[in-house]
Amino acid sequence: MEPPDYFVGTIFPKEFAPHLGEFIVYFSAMETEMNHLIWHIAGLSEQSGRAVTAAIPYYVPRATLLERLVETNVTLEADKKKLIKLAHEFVRIADYRNRVIHDEQVWYSPIHKTVGIFRAETAFKPQGPTEVSIEWLNWYSGLSIAVRFRMQQYRLQNSNWLLDEHFPWHDKPLPVPQKTTQVQPKQGKRKAPPQSSQG
Numbered sequence: 001m002e003p004p005d006y007f008v009g010t011i012f013p014k015e016f017a018p019h020l021g022e023f024i025v026y027f028s029a030m031e032t033e034m035n036h037l038i039w040h041i042a043g044l045s046e047q048s049g050r051a052v053t054a055a056i057p058y059y060v061p062r063a064t065l066l067e068r069l070v071e072t073n074v075t076l077e078a079d080k081k082k083l084i085k086l087a088h089e090f091v092r093i094a095d096y097r098n099r100v101i102h103d104e105q106v107w108y109s110p111i112h113k114t115v116g117i118f119r120a121e122t123a124f125k126p127q128g129p130t131e132v133s134i135e136w137l138n139w140y141s142g143l144s145i146a147v148r149f150r151m152q153q154y155r156l157q158n159s160n161w162l163l164d165e166h167f168p169w170h171d172k173p174l175p176v177p178q179k180t181t182q183v184q185p186k187q188g189k190r191k192a193p194p195q196s197s198q199g
Contacts, residue, residue: 011107019137023141026148030144031059031094034066041069060094067087070084085167096140106129112133136177143174150167150168
């Protein structure tokens, strides 16, 4: 097996790059639709809506705002449940994005082609890793697309909003990738990034 080509000074394989890029693009599009949905449910003009959502840069408060607007402004219980589920899925995806961007890269498994990343506070509060692989990035990209289109369907009153069988997916959901058997390394035993040469 040919060893992977890493980004310089990291254990992050370069073959992940296009999949990571796609995920970030799809997340951004979903986040934009989330803002439009908030404006719509709040009954705000675009200008007023932008003033509101621009003042809430963090994803959890924004999802909380959506949930509260749904509870007060949406009449049908079925719609409420689905919109709140979308808010929860938005948080789930946004949290994964934050983990990928901000967490410490600790190990790479060439067998599973997976990077294990840990929050900084893991040294003080033990917790398992977030796993990053092409399969996980593609799964979160697919979920981002599905959530975005579901938000858009409600906002535009598209009849596909009523299709509930695989909600929030439209068709059969992508299978959730399996986590590997990697265990959390003890403090002070974390694997150093490989040395890379440029050229």
